[in-house]
Amino acid sequence: xxxxxxxxxxxxxxxxxxxxxxxxxxxxxxxxxxxxxxxxxxxxxxxxxxxxxxxxxxxxxxxxxxxxxxxxxxxxxxxxxxxxxxxxxxxxxxxxxxxxxxxxxxxxxxxxxxxxxxxxxxxxxxxxxxxxxxxxxxxxxxxxxxxxxxxxxxxxxxxxxxxxxxxxxxxxxxxxxxxxxxxxxxxxxxxxxxxxxxxxxxxxxxxxxxxxxxxxxxxxxxxxxxxxxxxxxxxxxxxxxxxxxxxxxxxxxxxxxxxxxxxxxxxxxxxxxxxxxxxxxxxxxxxxxxxxxxxxxxxxxxxxxxxxxxxxxxxxxxxxxxxxxxxxxxxxxxxxxxxxxxxxxxxxxxxxxxxxxxxxxxxxxxxxxxxxxxxxxxxxxxxxxxxxxxxxxxxxxxxxxxxxxx
Numbered sequence: 001x002x003x004x005x006x007x008x009x010x011x012x013x014x015x016x017x018x019x020x021x022x023x024x025x026x027x028x029x030x031x032x033x034x035x036x037x038x039x040x041x042x043x044x045x046x047x048x049x050x051x052x053x054x055x056x057x058x059x060x061x062x063x064x065x066x067x068x069x070x071x072x073x074x075x076x077x078x079x080x081x082x083x084x085x086x087x088x089x090x091x092x093x094x095x096x097x098x099x100x101x102x103x104x105x106x107x108x109x110x111x112x113x114x115x116x117x118x119x120x121x122x123x124x125x126x127x128x129x130x131x132x133x134x135x136x137x138x139x140x141x142x143x144x145x146x147x148x149x150x151x152x153x154x155x156x157x158x159x160x161x162x163x164x165x166x167x168x169x170x171x172x173x174x175x176x177x178x179x180x181x182x183x184x185x186x187x188x189x190x191x192x193x194x195x196x197x198x199x200x201x202x203x204x205x206x207x208x209x210x211x212x213x214x215x216x217x218x219x220x221x222x223x224x225x226x227x228x229x230x231x232x233x234x235x236x237x238x239x240x241x242x243x244x245x246x247x248x249x250x251x252x253x254x255x256x257x258x259x260x261x262x263x264x265x266x267x268x269x270x271x272x273x274x275x276x277x278x279x280x281x282x283x284x285x286x287x288x289x290x291x292x293x294x295x296x297x298x299x300x301x302x303x304x305x306x307x308x309x310x311x312x313x314x315x316x317x318x319x320x321x322x323x324x325x326x327x328x329x330x331x332x333x334x335x336x337x338x339x340x341x342x343x344x345x346x347x348x349x350x351x352x353x354x355x356x357x358x359x360x361x362x363x364x365x366x367x368x369x370x371x372x373x374x375x376x377x378x379x380x381x382x383x384x385x386x387x388x389x390x391x392x393x394x395x396x397x398x399x400x401x402x403x404x405x406x
Contacts, residue, residue, distance in 0.1 A: 009191035010078075015131040016140045018185045019124030022084065024147035025175070025182045026117050029091065030057070031155025032171045033110075036163045042103040049103065056107050060114025062345055068122045069338025076193040077130070077334075080123035081186050087116025088179050096172035121341050126333035127190070129322035135269060138276075141318035142265020145311060149258025153251055205335040208327045213381050214320055217277055218343035220378050221313035223351030224284045224306055225257070227371055228291060230356045232303060235364040239296040249300050253307035260308045264315035273316035273323075274382055280312025281379035285372040292368030302368075309375075314344075 033053070043049045072080050094109035128140055159171035205211075233246050241249070268276040287309050290302030318340070325336035358367035 014189035020147040027151025028155040032159035035160035056110040057114040060111040064118035069334040072334025077123040077127040084119030138265035138268030142262040145261035153254040219347030223347035224310040227351040268316035273319040277316040278382035284309025285376040288372035292365035
């Protein structure tokens with residue numbers, strides 16, 4: 001059964017293109033900040049201030065997410081996507097114009113960036129779900145994940161090289177050009193969309209079948225990527241790799257995720273998303289076991305396998321979240337993908353703390369083994385989605401007929 005609603009004028013291909021560009025630009029901007037932080041006078045080499053800037057982004061994203069989800073369900077994806085452009089423009093202008101300015105301005109820029117990210121992620125994913133049949137969502141959601149990986153991969157490298165050559169404002173001129181292309185895509189390709197007069201409350205979505213497992217899958221998929229970041233550099237350094245090689249290992253992991261995401265989405269469509277996510281969790285568990293080994297080559301292979309396994313979890317989970325949205329009438333895409341966004345961000349926040357604490361108290365190999373056990377146990381629960389109340393493919397209930405274009 002198709003999920004394209006009457007009155008929807010945004011073409012499916014346009015929805016994928018806009019969301020892919022939006023998420024890629026967002027993550028490029030996020031990554032561009034990383035290499036120039038030590039050079040900003042307001043940061044002044046302080047790890048505390050640097051951490052504060054990252055916290056400001058995460059906090060703004062988390063606070064904005066529920067409100068954006070409600071807004072998307074009430075007004076459709078287009079207004080939120082256009083509002084995200086405002087936050088993106090504010091961020092770019094502030095960082096480019098006052099890269100050496102006050103801490104307060106930098107904090108405002110990071111808050112604006114977090115709010116823009118919430119709007120782009122939730123509205124974009126909701127737009128894809130609303131314009132694609134559940135049986136085809138895996139491959140297109142995989143493209144969106146691929147754009148995230150490419151942004152993460154390219155942002156720090158390009159930004160660092162430009163900052164070294166032309167100063168700290170230079171990277172944001174590139175961001176401005178990308179943001180301009182993003183703006184054109186959002187303005188031209190996203191059309192007004194029919195929305196229901198009534199709205200499904202967030203609490204109804206939270207009471208949907210298998211919600212705890214879907215949230216956990218999302219958090220663990222995101223957390224698997226972040227888990228190794230604070231501890232593997234130390235482990236690989238102890239095995240004899242220098243900073244350049246360690247950076248290349250993590251860049252290779254991001255590349256594996258970016259290339260593997262569309263394949264993971266296609267596989268989810270062919271295999272059914274819940275078993276695909278379960279197999280992805282098993283793959284990530286194997287990667288964690290290898291990553292903590294005492295062999296340099298085996299450890300590097302483990303990092304790459306973890307990134308690929310995490311992608312195999314996240315692409316199918318995006319499909320299952322869309323099915324969850326359609327469990328109610330009218331479909332609550334905004335609320336469902338707000339839930340996804342909260343779970344994803346929580347996984348990114350908790351995993352590094354968990355890995356760093358475990359490695360400090362015990363060891364890096366013990367931390368990776370613990371992660372392997374947790375992820376392997378989760379894989380067993382993922383199979384339950386197939387036999388539970390949520391169908392892998394989804395059986396959307398008819399949307400209400402009283403609609404208005406937004």
